[in-house]
Amino acid sequence: MTSYYGVIGNRDYIKLKGQRTPFWEFLDVQPDGWLSSLVYKRTDVPRDRPMIWDCGAWSYRLSDEPDYSPKECADLYQQFAPPGSLVIAPDHMLIPGVDVARRREINLRNATEFLEVVSPEHKPMATVHGVTIEERVDAAVAYAKLGYQHIALGGMAAQAGKKELATEIAVALRAAVPKVHLHILGLSSPEYASRWKRIGIDSFDGSSHFKQAFTGGLFYTRDGTRLEKHQAARPGNDECGGIVAPECSCRACSILRAEGIDTRTYGSNENNMGRAAHNMNILMQAHAAAMSEHIVLVACCGKKLPNAAKAKDIYRSELFIKSRRYAEQHGDRWLILSAKHGVVDPEDVIEPYDETLNDKSAAERRVWSAKVAEQLQKHRHDRLTVLAGGAYCGWTDGFNAERPMQGLGIGQQLQYLLQHTEQQPNLF
Ligand SMILES: [Zn+2]
Structure with a gap:
């Protein structure tokens, strides 16, 4: 699963009727986690989500040394970061004009x-910095050797416009340290979210929706996975144009509108903070759309090769082979439901086995279904198409799963697959 961490800064309150409320109470859904910094030293942070704490390397980037020694840093985290938080070792950014070798x-x-x-x-x-991809890979490998199980990729916000380079860096790091939790600092657009998920990045954060709400006065709307940014209006100044964005019904906009505050206009801090919370609501909707995949699940069958083989090749029934073709053509990816193994990646090599859910008791099927539901947790928000009989579908409650062949006999299933699959071109 790829998690999004919201950023908590220092001016994150909305004041209504004399009462200060933190902005996260204006979100439709909470992000997977939060990131905050020793720069703000806040103790009033949400406690119900995992947190990452950084030491504010950006704030002391022009100093010779980081603001804190490792010991001072650890002590400050002890004061501010709730137990269980990920805490970042004091790092120094590799930026133009500094002694890069010394900072390394x-x-x-x-x-x-x-x-x-x-x-x-x-x-x-630990945070990976680097000028080249190789340097970043070397740093990540060195941290993993030291024993770090969590590594952040820093200095990436500067690469925001260079999507292919940023992606190449992420791919190289993922391959270099496949077992560590990899977090990307500062790149959170829906397009990046989709890339991070495909690459297998564990988490990411970003705050540009926040900055844009304030300094740019930008109000987000969404077209599918694409963000559209509208200029906030200045009240009473028609020369700059009136309100251009449509009225929004997110939690932030609704609550503030009831208080006479329009998040689409400039005005008080409440207009701006409301717009920031609104932007985060829209951003997270776009993330969900961008990270959603279509996954086709295909049930195993009795007829198998007599030897170990890739799961996609070991099953030999006509129904499986046609289902596989359907899955490869329709899904972003596909998986196999195996009576013996639960969920199997088609590329995994497995031994032939002689088990089917059709022979198992109701209790055994329940155990199997619970295991499959657990294995598929990370796909809870994805669109799932299941090509399998009822015995293999006991886990679908709570998933976004559809069964296009439900109730069809075997002949009708083969017919359905034939009709919904592009055939190999006939060369004769
Ligand atoms: Zn809104």
Whole structure:
């Protein structure tokens, strides 16, 4: 699963009727986690979501040394970061005009020392910086060797416009440290969200929706996965144009509108903060749309090759082979429902086995269904098409699953697959 972490800064309140309410109470849904910084030293953070804490490397990027030693940093995290938080070792950004070689040394030394002093209540995280892809890969491998199980990729916001480069970096890091939790700092557009999911990045954050709400006065709307940005209107100034964006019914806009505050206009801090919360609502809707995949699930069958083979090749029934073709043509990806293994990746090599759910008791089927539901947790928001008989569908409650061949006999199923599959071109 690829998680989105919202960013908590220092001016995150909306004041209504004399009462200050944090902006996250104006969100339609909460993000998967939150990221905050020692720069703000806030203690009033949500406690019901995982958190990442950073040491604010951007704020001291022009200083010779990071603002904190590893020990000072660990002590500050102890004061501010709730138990269980991921906490980032004090790093130094590799930016133009600095002594890059020296900063590389600082980063490695600090990451090493930080492991000695970090509180056992916290999970240490190291940030990868680099000028080239190779350098970033080397840093990630070095941190993993030190024992880091959580690594962040930093300095990426500067690459925001270079999508292919940023993607190439993420792919290289994912391959270099396949087992660590990989977080990308500062790139959270819907398009990036979709890429991060495909690459298998564990989490990411970003705050440009926030900055744009304030400094740019931009109000988001969404067309599918695409964000559209409208200029907020200045009240009473028709020369700059009136309100151009449609009225919105998200939680932020609704609550504020009832108080006479329009998030589509400039005005008080409440207009701007409301717009920031609104933008985050729209961004998260776009994330959900961008990260949703269409996955086709195909049931295993009795007829198999006599030897170990890739799962996609080991099953030999006509129904399986036609279902596989359908899955490859219609799905972003596909998976196999195996009576023996539960959910199997088509590329996994497995041994032949002699098991089918059709022979199993109701209790055995329940155990199997619970295991499959667990294995498919990360696809809870994806669109699932299931090509399988009823015995293989006991797990679908709570999933967005459809069964286009439900109730059809075997002959009708083959017919359905034939009708909904492009045939190989006939060369004769
Ligand atoms: Zn809204």
